[in-house]
Amino acid sequence: MLHDPLTGLPGHALLLDRLEQSLIRARTRGTLVTLVLITSPDSLLDAARALRAGLRPDFTVARYGDAVLAVLAEHDFGDGSPISSLIRQLVGDSPQIHWVTSDGDAAPDDMIATAENR
Structure with a gap:
């Protein structure tokens, strides 16, 4: 699912695609990528709104699970x-x-697994 119907945020598949593209840019441009997972917020919708309003517009806020x-x-x-x-x-x-940062050398699945297990 590209967009989550409840929150209107990018969904799991779109997040994975954006993560892969971000890792490619990090490798080619010498930048970094940070993935942050936010588990069990009190209100998913309120947290989604707060993140979209409070973070830079070029950050991706998505529903992962x-x-x-x-x-x-x-x-x-x-x-x-x-x-x-x-x-x-x-x-x-x-x-x-939970968060993890990469210089682009990590695979998307490895970044997610690391963030999930921190």
Whole structure:
């Protein structure tokens, strides 16, 4: 599903495509990609709205699973900690937030598995 009917966000398939494209850009441009998974927010719709309103427009906010949102961010330096901190401010303390950053050398499935297991 390209777009999630409940939230209006990109769905799982579109997230995977954007992640793959972001990793290619990171390899060719020397940038970084951070994937953040937000598990079990109090209200999925409220969290989705807050993320879309509070994050940069070039970040992808997607619905990854039933109770999981994802944020995909491309950036020039650092790691995902500033991005995850901003997400924490936007969605509150109750959801679990896991993130992973890659310079483009990771496969999309490996990035997702790493974020899920952190």
